[in-house]
Amino acid sequence: MKIGVIGLGYIGLPTAIMFASSGHQVVGLEIREDVVRKINSGKAHIIEPEINERLKAVIAEERFYATTRPEDLRGVNVFIVCVQTPLVDDKPDLSYVENAIRTIAEVMDRGALVVIESTVPPGTTVKMARLLETLSGMREGIDFYVAHAPERVMPGRIFRELVYNSRIIGGVSHKSAILAERLYRSFVKGEIYITDATTAEMVKLMENTFRDVNIALANEFAYLAQQYGVNVFEAIKLANTHPRVNIHVPGIGVGGHCLPKDPYLLLSNAKKEFGLIRLARRINEGMPKIALALLFEAFEQLNIDLATSIVTILGLAYKGDTDDTRNSPALKLRELLEGKVLEVRTYDPYIRGTHNSLEDAVKGSDAIIIATDHREFKNLDWDKIGKLMRTKVLIDGRGIIDRPPRGFLFKGIGRGDV
Ligand SMILES: NC(=O)c1ccc[n+]([C@@H]2O[C@H](COP(=O)([O-])OP(=O)(O)OC[C@H]3O[C@@H](n4cnc5c(N)ncnc54)[C@H](O)[C@@H]3O)[C@@H](O)[C@H]2O)c1
Structure with a gap:
């Protein structure tokens, strides 16, 4: 396959390297020129074990290069979107995903597969497929294919987890899911579960929201323990001896790229909610x-x-x-x-x-x-x-x-x- 990875950040660069070392020909499109220069010189701009050795290897084999020129994506059969989906005032900014889709529309040939890896609010992948239909005049499921393949890797263990984690892949049409599954099988050794695109989006967001809400519950327990004269860490350890209880670790807060953001992405397209997730x-x-x-x-x-x-x-x-x-x-x-x-x-x-x-x-x-x-x-x-x-x-x-x-x-x- 000739694969175009759009967005060479924490997720895109390791993914591009992984596809290249699995025998595909990969082009990485990135808007930041400094990042492209660094990557092409064989040095990653992110810290991740093994990344520089692996990057140098795929460059030496001429299986991968980075570019800022969208024209370089011509002739690509598979597009993988790995751009950021940040929050602005607690609302998702999907402009990066939309821009990536607009770029794809300009270079896409009939038969192409477009995979969105970025974490997105439920309904986004279908919306992007419709946008591609409007821009290209072709039809999803017939002329081109769109799927969502959310990423579960943890920074620091990305190259191991890319291979061994199980994955959820959701297609806008069933054929899209099947094509995406076949693609990821090039390196994934974990299970791959197939579903529709909106379910896959929701699954990814539910996973991180579960963790965030569970930590909030642990924090509420901690606050109560402070008032009751109890050491909450001992109490949680004891409660977790129950076979069906798994209380997370309380503390000064939740950080990182995903957990503070994904619950808001989950809520963003809903008209009504109970309020638990927002309270957490x-x-x-x-x-x-x-x-x-x-x-x-x-x-x-x-x-x-x-x-x-x-x-x-x-x-x-x-x-x-x-x-x-x-x-x-x-x-x-x-x-x-x-x-x-x-x-x-x-x-x-x-x-x-x-x-x-x-x-x-x-x-x-x-x-x-x-x-x-x-x-x-x-x-x-x-x-x-x-x-x-x-x-x-x-x-x-x-x-x-x-x-x-x-x-x-x-x-x-x-x-x-x-
Ligand atoms: N970092 C993680 O641990 C992690 C884990 C799971 C899922 N995710 C999700 O994966 C997505 C990407 O996250 P990340 O941490 O890799 O983000 P990142 O900010 O590190 O990388 C995104 C890259 O895309 C580039 N970009 C933006 N628009 C572009 C365009 N139109 N064309 C080309 N390049 C473009 C940016 O310059 C940037 O380098 C997000 O949706 C995130 O929520 C991240």
Whole structure:
């Protein structure tokens, strides 16, 4: 097959490489010239294990190149759309998908298959198929084929998960789904389940919404546990011994590219809703404020003047052991603190631009807030850290401190037991 991948970001570039190394001829269309230049020089612009070696290999075999010129997509049999679908004011911006479809309409031949991998609101793939029909004068299911193949990979494990994850593929027509399934079989070893396009869109969004709502429920439990004098992490561990219960992990918030966005995508084309999903979003978005309330409580107990205080945030990434700060609750926390305290410091061993060392970041500080569950933060020498601080307040936003360190005023999300 000659495949055109549109949008060479976190999803598009690994997907293009995967198709190229499975024997297809792949052209990657990307609007950012700097990205195209870098990719063609054999260097990925995203951080992902194995990506540079794999990219160099497919370039050397002349199976893949990147371009900014839509004309280079002429003669392509399969188009894969991997552009971003961001939120603007809590509403999906589908202009990138629509622009990609308009580009495809200009170069598409009869018999082409168009796959939308981008996460989109229910109904979008069908709408895009209709737009292609209008623009091309051809008919979906007869002259060309459109399917949705949502992506489930997790950054950091993309090349493994592309192969072994199971996939849902939904066709606008049944034949489209069958053609897309055949295509993904070139490298997918997991199950492939076939359905219609709108169901596939909904499945993808339901998966992430389930996780977001479950975390919000865990956060509500944490808030209650704080009031009942209970350690919510112990309570959840015990509740999860029930064979049909799986409560997620509470904490300072939900970040990353997908979870904070996908519930809004799920709601965006609905006329009516019950409100649960939106409430869960609001709970998770509000968690940095809960951590802040714990800090203020501690400062009041110790008579610390907020305006002259120094606060150190440990971790800026949205989750442990990565450098990804997209929608990170730690950034929100920093924003909330700025202007209220004398100085906000951040230390994240994975992220440049934060303090160079933990010692530097805590020296003379009045409080530490743990915002990311990096491995490095799990076994810190609190005696040593305490000696460097001006006042010893520790707020655990991630439930990584089992026993409060001696000499600290300790508070944590979900830690009513201290
Ligand atoms: N990143 C993830 O972990 C992940 C996981 C599952 C699903 N998704 C979904 O996949 C989609 C892509 O996500 P991503 O993280 O790869 O986004 P990204 O922002 O990293 O990449 C999108 C790329 O598309 C390019 N682009 C935009 N419009 C274009 C056009 N008309 N022609 C050519 N290039 C164009 C952009 O310049 C950008 O480089 C989103 O819908 C996202 O929700 C992402």
